[in-house]
Amino acid sequence: MNKLLITAAIASALAGAVATAPSFAGDDMKKDKADKEKCYGVAKAGKNSCASADGSHSCAGHATKDNDPNEWVYVKAGECVKMGGSLTPPKKM
Incomplete structure (x- = not known):
């Protein structure tokens, strides 16, 4: 049961990191293009x-x-x- 809980926690953390990354990249790309x-x-x-x-x-x-x-x-x-x-x-x- 502990392995399942740890795996779920890691998967959730990775999904959250991946979901927020594009928003930061998009802001940087807009700034770069404006310059x-x-x-x-x-x-x-x-x-x-x-x-x-x-x-x-x-x-x-x-x-x-x-x-x-x-x-x-x-x-x-x-x-x-x-x-x-x-x-x-x-x-x-």
């Missing part, structure tokens, strides 16, 4: 943050050349233009 901006045209090959503006791929790390205007990375807010990048995607043709 950053999408910067087009400065990503190095294989280092883009997510999908390309022209739709040629939908995943991070798939940029094939440096400084492609369709590729973007998150940078610290206020740094994009200083780096020679653009805050807006290129116009579609």
Whole structure:
């Protein structure tokens, strides 16, 4: 009976820890995103943050050349233009 009680207590503690972890992570992610901006045209090959503006791929790390205007990375807010990048995607043709 003691083993069952101990197992239940451990399971309950772990479930509580797991249930509260996402709320803290979500707050940190919102804060991190608020301090950053999408910067087009400065990503190095294989280092883009997510999908390309022209739709040629939908995943991070798939940029094939440096400084492609369709590729973007998150940078610290206020740094994009200083780096020679653009805050807006290129116009579609």
